[in-house]
Amino acid sequence: MTFLSIPQMSDKIKVYIYQFSAIVVLLSAVLFSVNPLIAPYTLGFGALGLTVGTLLNPYPGKNFRGKRLFYMQVFGALFMIASAVFMYFNLKYWVMCLLIGAVLTLYAGFMIPKILKKENEEL
Numbered sequence: 001m002t003f004l005s006i007p008q009m010s011d012k013i014k015v016y017i018y019q020f021s022a023i024v025v026l027l028s029a030v031l032f033s034v035n036p037l038i039a040p041y042t043l044g045f046g047a048l049g050l051t052v053g054t055l056l057n058p059y060p061g062k063n064f065r066g067k068r069l070f071y072m073q074v075f076g077a078l079f080m081i082a083s084a085v086f087m088y089f090n091l092k093y094w095v096m097c098l099l100i101g102a103v104l105t106l107y108a109g110f111m112i113p114k115i116l117k118k119e120n121e122e123l
Helices: 011-034 039-056 064-088 093-122
Strands: none
Touching (some): 039 064, 039 093, 064 093
């Protein structure tokens, strides 16, 4: 183990980080209507967790479409971080950014396993 190497995490822990962060993002969107002072922080925490969870699970295949979908998922997570920033400054653009991020993440989340399965069947 070198000085700058990151220890490997198990796949279960990566999945738990991603799922927990997704639940926090959903709850913070609902929390905004109840307590708008705490919601930006929880959304930021959840969005940061989604970004880290996405970056820890890169696309394992060599298919160009799969790699493009992975980058789409990364951009979706970054849109959620932007949504937290807009929510913090009390700008209404946070809803639009959260919706764009959710659609990109959801689409990529459904399509990446299909592309990976198709790629594995061809080999």
